[in-house]
Amino acid sequence: MFANLPLWPDRASNMAGNVDALFIFLLILCGLMCVAIFIMILVFAAKYRRRKGVEAEQIEGSTALELTWSGVPLLIFMGIFAWGAIIYFQERTPPQDSAEIYTVAKQWMWKFQHMEGQREINELHVPVGRDVKMIMTSQDVIHSFYVPAFRIKQDVLPGRYTVAWFRATKAGTYHLFCAEYCGTSHSGMIGSVVVMEPALYEQWLSGGPAAPLPQAGKQLFMSLGCSTCHRLDTQGRGPNLANLYNHPVLLEDGRTIIADDNYIGESILNPAAKLVSGFKPIMPTFQGIISEEQLNALVAYIKSLSQPTEGEAGSRNTPAASPSGQPQTMQVQ
Amino acid sequence: MAAIPLPGAEHENYLNKEYGIRSWLLTTDHKRIALLYLLSITFFFFIGGFFALLIRLELLTPAGDLVQADTYNKLFTMHGQVMVFFFLIPAVPAVLGNFLIPIMIGAKDLAFPRINLLSWYIFIIGGCFMLYTILTGGADTGWTFYTPLSTSFLDTHVVAAAVAIFIAGFSSILTGLNFIVTVHRMRAPGMTWSRLPLFVWANYATSIIQVLGTPVLAITLALVALERLFHFGIFDPQKGGDPLLFQHLFWFYSHPAVYIMILPGMGVVSEIVACFSRKRVFGYKFMALAVIAIAVFGFLVWAHHMFVAGISLYAALVFSLLSYLVAVPSAIKVFNWTATMYKGSISYTTPMLYAFGFIGLFTMGGLTGLFLAALGLDVHVTDTYFVIAHFHYIMVGGMVMAYIGGLHFWWPKISGRMYPESWGRLAALTIFIGFNLTFFPQFILGYLGMPRRYWQYSPEYQVLNVLSTAGSTILAVGYVLPMVYFLWSMRYGKVADENPWGAAGLEWMTASPPPTFNFDETPEVTWEAYNYGEAKEVPVER
Amino acid sequence: MSAHVVPKKTYITVWGILMILTVVTALVSRIDLGHLSAIVALAIATGKALLVVLFFMGVKYINQKMTIVVIVAGIFWLAILMVLSMADYGTRLWS
Amino acid sequence: MSDSATVADHNPALQHHFADMEQQQQAATMGMWVFLITEIMFFGGMFLAYMVYRYMYYAAFVAGSQAMDFWYGTINTIVLICSSLTMALAVRASQVGQRKALVALLIVTMLFGCAFMGIKAIEYTGHWRDHQFPGASFHFEGPDPQHIEIFFSLYWAMTGFHALHMLIGIVVVGFITFYAWRGRYGPDYHNPVENVGLYWHFVDIVWIYLYPLLYLISHKHTG
Numbered sequence A: 001m002f003a004n005l006p007l008w009p010d011r012a013s014n015m016a017g018n019v020d021a022l023f024i025f026l027l028i029l030c031g032l033m034c035v036a037i038f039i040m041i042l043v044f045a046a047k048y049r050r051r052k053g054v055e056a057e058q059i060e061g062s063t064a065l066e067l068t069w070s071g072v073p074l075l076i077f078m079g080i081f082a083w084g085a086i087i088y089f090q091e092r093t094p095p096q097d098s099a100e101i102y103t104v105a106k107q108w109m110w111k112f113q114h115m116e117g118q119r120e121i122n123e124l125h126v127p128v129g130r131d132v133k134m135i136m137t138s139q140d141v142i143h144s145f146y147v148p149a150f151r152i153k154q155d156v157l158p159g160r161y162t163v164a165w166f167r168a169t170k171a172g173t174y175h176l177f178c179a180e181y182c183g184t185s186h187s188g189m190i191g192s193v194v195v196m197e198p199a200l201y202e203q204w205l206s207g208g209p210a211a212p213l214p215q216a217g218k219q220l221f222m223s224l225g226c227s228t229c230h231r232l233d234t235q236g237r238g239p240n241l242a243n244l245y246n247h248p249v250l251l252e253d254g255r256t257i258i259a260d261d262n263y264i265g266e267s268i269l270n271p272a273a274k275l276v277s278g279f280k281p282i283m284p285t286f287q288g289i290i291s292e293e294q295l296n297a298l299v300a301y302i303k304s305l306s307q308p309t310e311g312e313a314g315s316r317n318t319p320a321a322s323p324s325g326q327p328q329t330m331q332v333q
Numbered sequence B: 001m002a003a004i005p006l007p008g009a010e011h012e013n014y015l016n017k018e019y020g021i022r023s024w025l026l027t028t029d030h031k032r033i034a035l036l037y038l039l040s041i042t043f044f045f046f047i048g049g050f051f052a053l054l055i056r057l058e059l060l061t062p063a064g065d066l067v068q069a070d071t072y073n074k075l076f077t078m079h080g081q082v083m084v085f086f087f088l089i090p091a092v093p094a095v096l097g098n099f100l101i102p103i104m105i106g107a108k109d110l111a112f113p114r115i116n117l118l119s120w121y122i123f124i125i126g127g128c129f130m131l132y133t134i135l136t137g138g139a140d141t142g143w144t145f146y147t148p149l150s151t152s153f154l155d156t157h158v159v160a161a162a163v164a165i166f167i168a169g170f171s172s173i174l175t176g177l178n179f180i181v182t183v184h185r186m187r188a189p190g191m192t193w194s195r196l197p198l199f200v201w202a203n204y205a206t207s208i209i210q211v212l213g214t215p216v217l218a219i220t221l222a223l224v225a226l227e228r229l230f231h232f233g234i235f236d237p238q239k240g241g242d243p244l245l246f247q248h249l250f251w252f253y254s255h256p257a258v259y260i261m262i263l264p265g266m267g268v269v270s271e272i273v274a275c276f277s278r279k280r281v282f283g284y285k286f287m288a289l290a291v292i293a294i295a296v297f298g299f300l301v302w303a304h305h306m307f308v309a310g311i312s313l314y315a316a317l318v319f320s321l322l323s324y325l326v327a328v329p330s331a332i333k334v335f336n337w338t339a340t341m342y343k344g345s346i347s348y349t350t351p352m353l354y355a356f357g358f359i360g361l362f363t364m365g366g367l368t369g370l371f372l373a374a375l376g377l378d379v380h381v382t383d384t385y386f387v388i389a390h391f392h393y394i395m396v397g398g399m400v401m402a403y404i405g406g407l408h409f410w411w412p413k414i415s416g417r418m419y420p421e422s423w424g425r426l427a428a429l430t431i432f433i434g435f436n437l438t439f440f441p442q443f444i445l446g447y448l449g450m451p452r453r454y455w456q457y458s459p460e461y462q463v464l465n466v467l468s469t470a471g472s473t474i475l476a477v478g479y480v481l482p483m484v485y486f487l488w489s490m491r492y493g494k495v496a497d498e499n500p501w502g503a504a505g506l507e508w509m510t511a512s513p514p515p516t517f518n519f520d521e522t523p524e525v526t527w528e529a530y531n532y533g534e535a536k537e538v539p540v541e542r
Numbered sequence C: 001m002s003a004h005v006v007p008k009k010t011y012i013t014v015w016g017i018l019m020i021l022t023v024v025t026a027l028v029s030r031i032d033l034g035h036l037s038a039i040v041a042l043a044i045a046t047g048k049a050l051l052v053v054l055f056f057m058g059v060k061y062i063n064q065k066m067t068i069v070v071i072v073a074g075i076f077w078l079a080i081l082m083v084l085s086m087a088d089y090g091t092r093l094w095s
Numbered sequence D: 001m002s003d004s005a006t007v008a009d010h011n012p013a014l015q016h017h018f019a020d021m022e023q024q025q026q027a028a029t030m031g032m033w034v035f036l037i038t039e040i041m042f043f044g045g046m047f048l049a050y051m052v053y054r055y056m057y058y059a060a061f062v063a064g065s066q067a068m069d070f071w072y073g074t075i076n077t078i079v080l081i082c083s084s085l086t087m088a089l090a091v092r093a094s095q096v097g098q099r100k101a102l103v104a105l106l107i108v109t110m111l112f113g114c115a116f117m118g119i120k121a122i123e124y125t126g127h128w129r130d131h132q133f134p135g136a137s138f139h140f141e142g143p144d145p146q147h148i149e150i151f152f153s154l155y156w157a158m159t160g161f162h163a164l165h166m167l168i169g170i171v172v173v174g175f176i177t178f179y180a181w182r183g184r185y186g187p188d189y190h191n192p193v194e195n196v197g198l199y200w201h202f203v204d205i206v207w208i209y210l211y212p213l214l215y216l217i218s219h220k221h222t223g
């Protein structure tokens, strides 16, 4: 038991070093601060302990001192804020060409869908050195995707996609925890992230039978009857979905929004919430008809219909081209 | 120490004026109401502490073996809810504040004595709901009630718990309201704002938060109840509701509420440090301003509890920045306490030991707050034991220390008796050691990644957990000690005179225990606060 | 001690204005002003609230500064709640 | 604060811990205002929810609002404004010591309050009958019923809590009327009447906002 006393968590992602650096900096800064204050208190307590005949010296205070010890900490705090913000910004902006893994959390398990078609439960295989973007949603309550060795965490919400990303840097098996309290087996909603050397990872991938996720989505697209309205060659009763992803959409109420995962997901589950300009609200809702995994497949398929050539206007009925290099952001649902 | 007459037998005071249950339950005397609160919250503290011990026992081993998973979830939920809403929030304001504020400003009572009694009854009704919740099986939402878990996925007594807190909230609002009006309207002649003791300032600032924040919690919990009972869809993602809206509303109250749980403690410590250094508090004006600043800025930072919850990147930046602003006035407080001791005449009485403990542990807790407010770092440590350690350092290491220290400091005034000094020091030391052993390992656990609210955990975390559990038993002993000797001292303690500490402040200028209307005649204040230059010197027992 | 007694006529005039404003909001809501309609409706409501506060609740005649401070604090804190929450909702779609 | 205490001031309504009537009256008024800001924050939580969802689901809110009865809303607004007038006049009557007028005005105020509650009850029954109460039985013909359910949840919560406040108001006015009838209030002592008046006006103000927000978003929003 005592042989097993880790004092520092594994460091296995691109983010880990940055977070640790800030942590160590704060440890030193705040440690020094603490020590300074404690020493001062102890010294005063000893040096000015009560003695017969010695009176305390009444001191009003000093504005100059007050201003220093509020101004200087303020400056230091702003520095900490900026440092933290930079890391956070990085944590929340996945690189454009990340590999995408769809994640469904439910009480009390993690389900992963790889683009290549592999599906896993409570175990996630990823290659070393590849940017991986987790696109996550929950089937019931709020969960949180937490890999301590990667220093990343992101809550997973029902009815909406949230995103986390990492680049694993060290092969190994790491804890995956659910960090948001989610009911009885919250502490059992754990798993592992297996980081593999790229070659081994390829091997692992080819081991699976399944068809790629977009292809599964395509089949659903046919079998659910989406294709009756959404034709890929021409404009059917519904809008053409080619080149929808990451492009702006003009809505009936006049707003323009970028079609991200959230938008596409919402359009399928709740078509009336955001109507595309020029179309009637005839699309049926698929909420309760398709599962979160099927939804993910459909979204992956629709995304596969737009080529990653960014900044090209495409054949969309949209007012403007999408600015390229847009980070993925979350959306209100 | 043979039979010494009952406290204050020599003069008529609030304790011996009337006897009998009725004279207590129908009293409008703020001092008696304070004692009613003291009894009630002590009761709840031991309930909450009992749950804490069970939590710690379960966590002794990595496997979930002592209790069921659901039971564990109920334990930390009830622990959090009882400790926060039924112990720590009322602790200093409703006990010490109630007792002292009118005396410190030279008033006969609070502005609304009957509302004061009412607020105790409301507290008791809320407490009964809480007990009902506990006895019928408890709720397992976590103290935070996060939706949609609390609204749609649990079939425990969530509504009862919400109602309990809803009701207790009104008690808190009424106390705050009473204090605000009292401080504005009831000060004795000459008691200007710049002469108010810092304890009064701190409670005044606390009251602002109670009055402005608590109603938002009330409506939020009411909506949760409606959602459970009638399936309203306001927070339900199934209906398009946004679960984050709940979190915004909850933390709009509950972040400021953490300052309800520390500001009064800061007030206590200011009094103690001044008294036992025999000095005016260094930078009085800044100290007073700082508590108000904390109360106001405290309302601007709530979403720092939601950095990974899915709020917008930009909102997160704003809230992180604002969180640092609120830390500045806290820094001012720490530095000024330290400076107050400079060239003082310091004695190490029990209250002073608690004050040392407070300053040290609050500083550590506060500084780790800076870690949490740093966005990129919070992503890693949020919802881990790092957070648990952070807030126990402030709430237990800080506020509970201040509260117990304050009880010791004013015990002669409250009871008319002295507590046994050496036992006091021993208890303070025990608590300090037990506390650090319990919670320091949790910082490491947190950074290692152990999530909070875990019933079972990975074996590599065991050593630190064992340390923590060991600490909690020491802590428990430390908390039982004062209970025992306070009770003992009520009968056998040395009779205290008017001002055993040689302290400045109006409360020390009336008899111990004070007469029913506090002063025989309304005092007229002509001196500044903390005029230790003139206060009588008292030799302190070593 | 004696409170400021306001003539009945003032109260009745204020009441008249409130009635007129009610009719005005009701009518205005029938006209499509686009974005403006919410603003207009809230502006009128605020006008009405102000009349009630100043006259019926007597704030205009009150000589206690504290009361004003208390009211302003209430509104200010409400604004904190609204503005900072909307800072999240309003920027979630930004990219 | 208390230097103006004189023997002449010894009103029977003066409580022992105040120095004089002025201090007592000022404390009461301030206490009431502080209480009212807690009420602002209480309703504020729901107004925030309203704002958030109106921002997200504007079309659904328009549709929901169209299902409101314009006339019930408008008439109730008028009823409340009238009750505020009678309440203001009642406070005035107590200030000048007109006991009969005071009692009469308070009764009229209560009647207006009851009228409001009556109309609200009719309205609620209608919504209930039409399955416009959130929950399993909720039903709404239209493109986006889910989000319209949120509108209705807010409608019921906001007007429900408002109605609860009205109810409390009516009861409290009832007590005050009783004491007024017994002749307890006069030029020297009337802060209970004033405070109840403040409360009543506050509840009125809440409605002044609820009315346009719930009843009047009835047209399409463009641009």
Ligand code: HEA
Pocket (backbone or CB within 6 Å): A029, A030, A033, A072, A073, A076, B144, B258, B259, B261, B262, B304, B305, B323, B324, B326, B327, B328, B330, B331, B332, B334, B362, B363, B364, B365, B366, B367, B369, B370, B372, B373, B374, B378, B381, B382, B383, B387, B390, B391, B394, B395, B399
């Ligand atoms: C009394 C209670 C209390 C107090 C006073 C505080 C004070 C602070 N808290 Fe804490 N906090 C809690 C109780 C409290 N907190 C609780 C209960 C939770 C968890 C709730 C839950 O999820 O269940 C929490 C969680 C919490 C979080 C969210 C963590 C998470 O879940 O991810 C954050 C993030 O910003 C935070 C920050 C702060 C900060 C910046 C302060 C600041 O106010 C601290 C300011 C003080 C100091 C900074 C120390 C003194 C300063 C100096 C000596 C200056 C010199 C220093 C330098 C120059 C470096 N707290």
Ligand code: HEA
Pocket (backbone or CB within 6 Å): B045, B046, B047, B048, B049, B050, B052, B053, B055, B056, B076, B077, B079, B080, B081, B083, B084, B088, B141, B142, B143, B144, B388, B392, B395, B396, B400, B438, B452, B453, B454, B455, B472, B475, B476, B477, B479, B480
């Ligand atoms: C406000 C105050 C407060 C106080 C005073 C405490 C006090 C303590 N707390 Fe708690 N704690 C919280 C507020 C508080 N806590 C909150 C808000 C949470 C979060 C809940 C959540 O996640 O929802 C939490 C969570 C929390 C956890 C994390 C649980 C988890 O996430 O899984 C732990 C674990 O160690 C813990 C431990 C302790 C301990 C050991 C004490 C000790 O200081 C307690 C010491 C006191 C005693 C030991 C009492 C002594 C009594 C006896 C000896 C008598 C025994 C009684 C009978 C036999 C009848 N607390």
Ligand code: CUA
Pocket (backbone or CB within 6 Å): A106, A107, A108, A142, A143, A144, A178, A179, A180, A181, A182, A183, A185, A186, A187, A189
């Ligand atoms: Cu899922 Cu915790």
Ligand SMILES: [Cu+2]
Pocket (backbone or CB within 6 Å): B254, B255, B258, B301, B302, B304, B305
């Ligand atoms: Cu906080």
